[in-house]
Amino acid sequence: MTAEVEVREVAQRARVASRSLALATRAEKDATLHAMADALLARADEILAGNAEDVARAEADGTPPNIIDRLRLTADRLEGMAQGLRDVAGLADPVGEVVRGSILANGLELRQVRVPFGVVGMIYEARPNVTADAAGICLKSGNAVLLRGSSSARSSNAAIVAVLRDAVAASGLDPDVVQLVPGDSHDSVKALMRARGLVDVLIPRGGAGLIQSVVNDSTVPVIETGVGNCHVYVDRAADLDKAVAIVLNAKTHRSSVCNAAESLLVHADVAEELLPRVVAALQEAGVTIHGDDAFAGYDGVLAATDEDWAQEYLSLDIAARVVPDLDAALEHIRTWSSGHTDAIVTEDQGAARRFVAEVDSAAVLVNASTRFTDGGEFGFGAEIGISTQKLHARGPMGLPEMTSTKYVVIGDGHVR
Amino acid sequence: MTAEVEVREVAQRARVASRSLALATRAEKDATLHAMADALLARADEILAGNAEDVARAEADGTPPNIIDRLRLTADRLEGMAQGLRDVAGLADPVGEVVRGSILANGLELRQVRVPFGVVGMIYEARPNVTADAAGICLKSGNAVLLRGSSSARSSNAAIVAVLRDAVAASGLDPDVVQLVPGDSHDSVKALMRARGLVDVLIPRGGAGLIQSVVNDSTVPVIETGVGNCHVYVDRAADLDKAVAIVLNAKTHRSSVCNAAESLLVHADVAEELLPRVVAALQEAGVTIHGDDAFAGYDGVLAATDEDWAQEYLSLDIAARVVPDLDAALEHIRTWSSGHTDAIVTEDQGAARRFVAEVDSAAVLVNASTRFTDGGEFGFGAEIGISTQKLHARGPMGLPEMTSTKYVVIGDGHVR
Numbered sequence: 001m002t003a004e005v006e007v008r009e010v011a012q013r014a015r016v017a018s019r020s021l022a023l024a025t026r027a028e029k030d031a032t033l034h035a036m037a038d039a040l041l042a043r044a045d046e047i048l049a050g051n052a053e054d055v056a057r058a059e060a061d062g063t064p065p066n067i068i069d070r071l072r073l074t075a076d077r078l079e080g081m082a083q084g085l086r087d088v089a090g091l092a093d094p095v096g097e098v099v100r101g102s103i104l105a106n107g108l109e110l111r112q113v114r115v116p117f118g119v120v121g122m123i124y125e126a127r128p129n130v131t132a133d134a135a136g137i138c139l140k141s142g143n144a145v146l147l148r149g150s151s152s153a154r155s156s157n158a159a160i161v162a163v164l165r166d167a168v169a170a171s172g173l174d175p176d177v178v179q180l181v182p183g184d185s186h187d188s189v190k191a192l193m194r195a196r197g198l199v200d201v202l203i204p205r206g207g208a209g210l211i212q213s214v215v216n217d218s219t220v221p222v223i224e225t226g227v228g229n230c231h232v233y234v235d236r237a238a239d240l241d242k243a244v245a246i247v248l249n250a251k252t253h254r255s256s257v258c259n260a261a262e263s264l265l266v267h268a269d270v271a272e273e274l275l276p277r278v279v280a281a282l283q284e285a286g287v288t289i290h291g292d293d294a295f296a297g298y299d300g301v302l303a304a305t306d307e308d309w310a311q312e313y314l315s316l317d318i319a320a321r322v323v324p325d326l327d328a329a330l331e332h333i334r335t336w337s338s339g340h341t342d343a344i345v346t347e348d349q350g351a352a353r354r355f356v357a358e359v360d361s362a363a364v365l366v367n368a369s370t371r372f373t374d375g376g377e378f379g380f381g382a383e384i385g386i387s388t389q390k391l392h393a394r395g396p397m398g399l400p401e402m403t404s405t406k407y408v409v410i411g412d413g414h415v416r
Numbered sequence: 417m418t419a420e421v422e423v424r425e426v427a428q429r430a431r432v433a434s435r436s437l438a439l440a441t442r443a444e445k446d447a448t449l450h451a452m453a454d455a456l457l458a459r460a461d462e463i464l465a466g467n468a469e470d471v472a473r474a475e476a477d478g479t480p481p482n483i484i485d486r487l488r489l490t491a492d493r494l495e496g497m498a499q500g501l502r503d504v505a506g507l508a509d510p511v512g513e514v515v516r517g518s519i520l521a522n523g524l525e526l527r528q529v530r531v532p533f534g535v536v537g538m539i540y541e542a543r544p545n546v547t548a549d550a551a552g553i554c555l556k557s558g559n560a561v562l563l564r565g566s567s568s569a570r571s572s573n574a575a576i577v578a579v580l581r582d583a584v585a586a587s588g589l590d591p592d593v594v595q596l597v598p599g600d601s602h603d604s605v606k607a608l609m610r611a612r613g614l615v616d617v618l619i620p621r622g623g624a625g626l627i628q629s630v631v632n633d634s635t636v637p638v639i640e641t642g643v644g645n646c647h648v649y650v651d652r653a654a655d656l657d658k659a660v661a662i663v664l665n666a667k668t669h670r671s672s673v674c675n676a677a678e679s680l681l682v683h684a685d686v687a688e689e690l691l692p693r694v695v696a697a698l699q700e701a702g703v704t705i706h707g708d709d710a711f712a713g714y715d716g717v718l719a720a721t722d723e724d725w726a727q728e729y730l731s732l733d734i735a736a737r738v739v740p741d742l743d744a745a746l747e748h749i750r751t752w753s754s755g756h757t758d759a760i761v762t763e764d765q766g767a768a769r770r771f772v773a774e775v776d777s778a779a780v781l782v783n784a785s786t787r788f789t790d791g792g793e794f795g796f797g798a799e800i801g802i803s804t805q806k807l808h809a810r811g812p813m814g815l816p817e818m819t820s821t822k823y824v825v826i827g828d829g830h831v832r
Contacts, residue, residue, distance in 0.1 A: 023773055104795055108784060117806050118776070200806050215612075216635060221807045242829035249831035356824050357439055360534070368524060368827030377832070378823070379520055390533050390616050390820035391637045392808035404806035407794070408772050411784030413658035415665035416793070 006182045007191035011146060011198035014119045017176035018144035022116045024173060026093035029140055032171040033089035036139075037082035039167035040132065040160070044078050050159030051128065058152055070127050071153060081132040084382070088136040091381045094399040095142045109410040114403040116142030117200040121181075121192050122384075123148045123214060125206035128156035135164050135178045137384050141402035146199065148181040148192060150206075193218035200404075205385050208312065223393060225385035228258030228340035229312045230370040233329045233355070235346035236267040240274050242367055243345040244281050249369040250343065252285045256314050258386060259341050259373045263309060264320040265329045266294075271322045287316045294322040309336040326351055330358050337361055339388050341373040362388055362395040419603035420610075426595050427562060427614035430535045433592035434560035438532045440589060442509040445556055448587040449505035452555075453498035455583035456548065456576070460494050466575030467544065474568055486543050487569055497548040500798070504552040507797045510815040511558045525826040530819040532558030533616040537597075537608050538800075539564045539630060541622035544572035551580050551594045553800050557818035562615065564597040564605060566622075609634035616820075621801050624728065639809060641801035644674035644756035645728045646786040649745045649771070652683040653764035656690050658783060660697050662761055665785040668701045672730050674802060675757050675789045679725060680736040681745045682710075687738045703732045710738040725752040742767055746774050753777055755804050757789040778804055778811040 021029075040047065051073040058068050094114050101111040120143045122134045131147055138145035149157040157180060165175040181188050193202060196219040204214040208227045215222050232250050234243040250261035266274055271294055279298045282289055289295055290304040301320075308319040309332070323329045333342050343365035344355040352366045363373040373396065375383025380398030387393040393401040437445075456463065467489040474484050510530050517527040536559045538550045547563055554561035565573040573596060581591040597604050609618065612635040620630040624643045631638050648666050650659040666677035682690055687710055695714045698705055705711055706720040717736075724735040725748070739745045749758050759781035760771040768782045779789040789812065791799025796814030803809040809817040 019774075022776075102795065104793070108788060110794060112811075115776070219632060221637075221805065223807075239829065245829060245831050253832050352826075358435070360438075360531070361822065363823040363825060365825040366827065368825055368830040369832055371832045372524060372825055372827075372830065373823070377520070378526060379518065389637065391639075394820050395528075395823045404810050406777065407779040407789070407811045409779060409781040409784055409788055410768075411782065411788075413655065413661060414784040414788065415661050416669050416785055416787045 003183045003185060003187035004191040004194075007188050008195060008198060010179050010182060011119060011192075011195045013176040014144040014146055014179055015198055017174035018116065018118045018142075020174055021139070021144060021177045022095070022118070022142045024142065028171070028173065029093065029142075030089040032139060032168055032173055033085045033136055035167040035171045036132070036136065036164050037085040039163045040078055040082045040085070043163045044075060047078060047156065047159045047163060048073060048075075050155035053155040054128075054153050063152070071156070073128060073156060077129060081129050084129075084133055085136040088140045088382050088399075091140065091399055093140065094403050097400070099405055106414060107412070108414055111408045112405050113408055114400065115406045117402065117404050119144045119146065119199050120402070121146045121148065121195075121199045121202040121220065123189060123192065123202065123204045123206070123210065125150045125210060128153045128160060130205065131157050131160045132164065133382070134384060135161075137382050137399065137402060139168075139177060141399050143402060144177040144179075146179055146181050146192065148189060151184040154184060190217065193220060196220050203385055223385070223387050223397070224389040225387055226258045226340070227312055227338045227388060228260070228386075229262050229310065229336060229338040230259060230340055231263045231265060231333050231337055231342040232261045232370065233265040233323075233333070233342070233344045234267060234270060234274060235326065235329075235344055235348060235351050236269040237348035237351060238267070238270060238274075238345040239347055239367075240270065240277065243274060244277050246343065246345055246367070246369050247278055248281050248285060250371055251282065251287055251318050252316065253369070253371050255316050258312075259370050260314070261343075261370045262311060262313050262318060263336065264318055265332055266320070266322050267326070267329070268322050268324050275322075282318065285316070287318055289318055289320050291320040292322060295320045312338065326354060330355070333359055333361075340386065341365065341370045343368060343370050362386065419599045419601060420607040422598045423604055423607035424611060424614060426598060427535060427608075427611045429592040430560040430562055430595055431614055433590035434532065434534045434558075436590055437555070437560060437593045438511070438534070438558045440558065444587070444589065445509065445558075446505040448555060448584055448589055449501045449552055451583040451587045452548070452552065452580050453501040455579045456494055456498045456501070459579045460491060463494060463572065463575045463579060464489060464491075466571035469571040470544075470569050479568070487572070489544060489572060493545060497545050500545075500549055501552040504556045504798050504815075507556065507815055509556065510819050513816070515821055522830060523828070524830055527824045528821050529824055530816065531822045533818065533820050535560045535562065535615045536818070537562045537564065537611075537615045537618040537636065539605060539608070539618065539620045539622070539626065541566045541626060544569045544576060546621065547573050547576045548580065549798070550800060551577075553798050553815065553818060555584075555593060557815050559818060560593040560595075562595055562597050562608065564608060567600040570600060606633065609636060612636050619801055639801070639803050639813070640805040641803055642674045642756070643728055643754045643804060644676070644802075645678050645726065645752060645754040646675060646756055647679045647681060647749050647753055647758040648677045648786065649681040649739075649749070649758070649760045650683060650686060650690060651742065651745075651760055651762035651764060651767050652685040653767060654683070654686060654690075654761040655763055656686065656693065659690060659761040660693050662759065662783070662785050663694055664697050664701060666759065666787055667698065667703055667734050668732065669785070669787050671732050674728075675786050676730070677759075677786045678727060678729050678735060679752065680734055681748055682736070682738050683742070683745070684738050684740050691738075698734065701732070703734055705734055705736050707736040708738060711736045728754065742770060746771070749775055749777075756802065757781065757786045759784060759786050778802065
């Protein structure tokens with residue numbers, strides 16, 4: 001069988017299974033999520049054995065240790081995956097929520113209610129915990145899910161999905177609501193991207209290359225996630241203690257994630273006072289600064305090029321520049337930001353107001369670290385990714401973002 | 417210049433203009449909308465002269481009279497276009513609406529607020545009134561718009577856009593928020609579909625062929641609109657007087673539009689009583705019935721094929737079938753519906769509940785004509801189209817559907 005035929009076959013089964021899942025009650029879905037969590041722990045040996053195969057293969061291939069660390073599962077990490085499923089069970093069911101409703105002038109009752117998409121395709125890299133997270137969030141939001149992880153995690157993902165499917169079936173739901181996309185080749189990814197009509201939405205999670213290729217080649221609607229070239233702009237009217245703390249936190253709290261700061265902009269009026277402090281604080285934390293001329297005067301600062309302004313380092317590096325005014329900061333952000341998260345540090349209400357209005361990003365922060373752009377921090381309880389597109393969802397996506405809506409109109413023989 | 421260069425140039429100008437429009441106040445936008453309405457009437461002669469050229473060309477080309485009627489503008493129709501702009505001015509501004517907001521446990525203030533998309537591309541057919549409607553809705557929702565009407569209406573559209581741009585400029589806004597896409601060839605449509613990054617969303621309005629080609633070829637995100645193969649299912653527990661009235665209204669009130677009924681399903685238990693009545697009522701109204709064996713027993717009913725179940729006639733034709741039960745009706749709708757609007761006629765609460773839950777369409781109606789799926793009828797005040805996709809917007813799209821959102825987070829030196 002070709003990859004296309006295989007993929008369309010699993011997608012078709014997912015489509016059929018999604019119909020009964022869409023009608024499942026919250027109680028049924030929550031019981032299933034708890035059963036999935038129990039099964040992950042009860043059958044930890046199988047999952048860890050599968051994972052050990054992936055780790056051994058990666059080591060034999062000379063994979064760098066930090067990537068192997070992401071790939072590796074432990075009893076603790078399995079416990080975390082199980083807890084994640086239980087947390088999703090604790091969240092409100094988005095399906096059936098009435099988004100708006102009214103009685104029209106002619107007496108028709110109008111309601112807009114949340115319904116599942118149907119079938120969601122996830123294309124993701126590295127971490128096998130995404131497999132359980134995505135299965136849980138999709139199940140709770142009433143969607144069947146087709147999972148296409150990276151081939152480096154194939155044994156882990158196969159083991160996890162086998163365990164989850166058994167738990168789903170034992171709970172009385174159709175196990176085809178959770179399926180792996182068969183095949184390891186790029187052909188199977190391509191087939192998934194072309195399964196318009198069978199798959200309702202594709203969510204790629206991973207590096208910029210993966211996301212761009214899905215966005216360009218997919219005929220299935222895509223929700224673009226995650227590339228973050230995030231800025232912190234320290235305004236003329238900034239409290240410099242807050243500024244140093246925010247820059248340091250935004251850059252170093254966890255540098256490998258999309259909401260870490262990658263660029264620092266400083267208003268010229270505070271440069272003389274701020275630069276020595278912020279350079280010292282960053283360098284002490286092990287950060288390499290790629291700076292403009294003003295920054296390059298400090299020991300250890302590398303000279304920045306346009307490439308640095310564009311860069312999502314995902315490492316302990318930061319681009320840094322002094323700007324003459326707020327307008328120049330806004331212009332820099334307009335030119336280089338990826339539209340994920342940008343922050344201003346200022347005590348000036350007018351500057352904050354302009355920054356919030358004019359920066360066109362999924363999240364715009366005042367006097368807070370970029371690291372707060374996160375479904376957990378925002379109180380959504382679970383997050384399938386952070387959308388950087390404007391259609392459908394923008395910013396952290398929780399359960400409601402995993403649904404569509406339908407209009408329900410009740411009359412009593414109404415005609416026009 | 418190639419079409420691509422030309423289109424990218426206007427899109428770039430629209431992008432720049434969209435930035436100031438996004439910051440315009442409601443008062444500024446409403447004053448501009450009234451100025452646009454005034455200008456349409458004050459310069460009616462220019463517009464009617466442009467339209468006369470299009471009509472003359474269409475007549476010389478042997479265009480059918482009903483298409484020419486759609487193309488033709490009159491003083492009355494211009495008055496309607498102007499009134500449409502004034503109506504949009506009267507609607508609430510979606511920009512800045514707080515969709516949700518809270519204070520997080522750590523004291524961060526979180527708000528999700530509506531913001532414009534930026535630049536919207538409209539690709540549409542025939543009627544020149546869409547040019548003014550789309551310009552008004554986009555302006556009010558803070559979006560610059562690139563208009564690509566059909567070449568048969570090119571002189572009308574050029575005249576309308578020239579008048580509207582002058583009015584926008586006289587009101588103090590950048591006239592590049594309303595622009596025609598240059599060029600008449602398909603190359604310019606293609607360039608618009610590939611202007612990802614410059615154009616935020618494309619909305620095709622027209623026949624199934626146009627919409628499919630945009631959906632397949634566009635790298636810019638698309639909101640799919642309008643194809644309607646709408647069903648009316650008359651249940652065993654239907655009130656047959658209501659059923660006849662609803663079927664007749666859904667089919668004949670205006671047969672050329674997407675929310676007209678195209679298929680009739682009748683429960684076998686009421687077929688004997690209903691069929692003679694509904695066949696007589698439809699035929700009296702000039703409707704041609706394409707029926708299954710049960711319907712084909714009546715004089716003048718044509719035998720239906722699978723093509724009829726799939727058909728969006730947009731004419732005084734209807735496909736008709738007797739089904740053994742509700743399950744068969746649901747299965748027929750699942751197989752053939754375009755997911756626009758489907759209606760059940762029943763007095764049985766259980767049947768209504770199942771139909772509403774299981775029919776996966778943008779609008780599901782109980783005891784009401786399919787003709788109610790409409791932005792005006794739903795009380796939205798203005799409608800840019802009816803989305804039949806699940807991402808972003810589903811069903812009639814008013815002003816809020818023409819926006820994205822952004823998260824605004826206010827702290828006081830918050831770090832993680």
